[in-house]
Amino acid sequence: MAAVPPSPPALFDRLVAGAPTDWAAYVEHAFVGGMADGTLPQACFRHYLVQDYLFLSHFARAYALAIYKGRDLREMRAALGGLKAILDVEMDLHVSLCAGWGLPADEVEQAAEAKATMAYTRYVLETGLRGDLLDLHVALSPCVIGYAEIGRRLSALPGALDAANPYRAWTAEYAGEPYQAVARAARDTLDRLAADMMTEARFPRLLTIFRQACRLEADFWQMGMTLAE
Numbered sequence: 001m002a003a004v005p006p007s008p009p010a011l012f013d014r015l016v017a018g019a020p021t022d023w024a025a026y027v028e029h030a031f032v033g034g035m036a037d038g039t040l041p042q043a044c045f046r047h048y049l050v051q052d053y054l055f056l057s058h059f060a061r062a063y064a065l066a067i068y069k070g071r072d073l074r075e076m077r078a079a080l081g082g083l084k085a086i087l088d089v090e091m092d093l094h095v096s097l098c099a100g101w102g103l104p105a106d107e108v109e110q111a112a113e114a115k116a117t118m119a120y121t122r123y124v125l126e127t128g129l130r131g132d133l134l135d136l137h138v139a140l141s142p143c144v145i146g147y148a149e150i151g152r153r154l155s156a157l158p159g160a161l162d163a164a165n166p167y168r169a170w171t172a173e174y175a176g177e178p179y180q181a182v183a184r185a186a187r188d189t190l191d192r193l194a195a196d197m198m199t200e201a202r203f204p205r206l207l208t209i210f211r212q213a214c215r216l217e218a219d220f221w222q223m224g225m226t227l228a229e
């Protein structure tokens with residue numbers, strides 16, 4: 001019987017394997033550890049939440065750009081689904097999470113963007129503007145897929161989902177099946193795009209985009225930890 005050749009690793013797994021230090025600095029950041037055991041100062045989480053609202057509004061623009069960059073109606077509709085999920089579901093969830101933390105919607109909307117928020121969101125948008133759909137989805141991937149991994153890891157740690165942990169709602173949201181499914185769909189999108197847009201010669205440039213996005217995610221946690229503006 002002829003041997004079946006092993007299938008190549010999925011693009012996202014190759015990117016993580018190519019940037020182990022940057023990936024670990026993001027998904028294992030002290031902010032995440034502080035949410036797991038509940039020791040993260042609540043002021044840090046509030047600062048993060050406000051900035052994350054502003055982050056998501058720019059992130060919606062990145063999905064709008066993915067509609068524009070779509071090569072056919074299927075890709076355009078897929079990106080439209082992502083955009084609607086953020087505008088119609090995610091932003092509302094965020095507003096109610098903020099309200100629960102004593103942050104009224106108008107205060108959140110009018111907050112000034114921190115430099116880390118600007119750096120990350122504009123990096124993703126600029127990468128998508130100058131590149132193609134694969135460049136854009138690689139820039140988005142640490143964000144969409146990383147949070148699912150963080151949620152899964154956190155939920156396995158003792159205490160992370162205890163009633164006494166102030167961050168349990170955040171962990172439950174990202175560890176939950178609906179968000180895990182969003183992340184799986186993002187992996188599939190990457191693999192589908194890679195199947196017809198990826199050449200080996202492109203990989204180093206895609207890895208650079210991935211690494212930068214991971215570093216900017218770690219800086220985003222750091223901004224929350226230090227209350228940086």
Ligand SMILES: Cc1ncc(C[n+]2csc(CCO)c2C)c(N)n1
Pocket residue numbers: 052055056059082085086090142143144147182217220
């Ligand atoms: C800094 C930061 N990084 C990643 C996410 C996770 N995330 C990014 S887009 C989106 C909506 C669904 O695609 C979610 C949940 C976040 N919220 N904030």
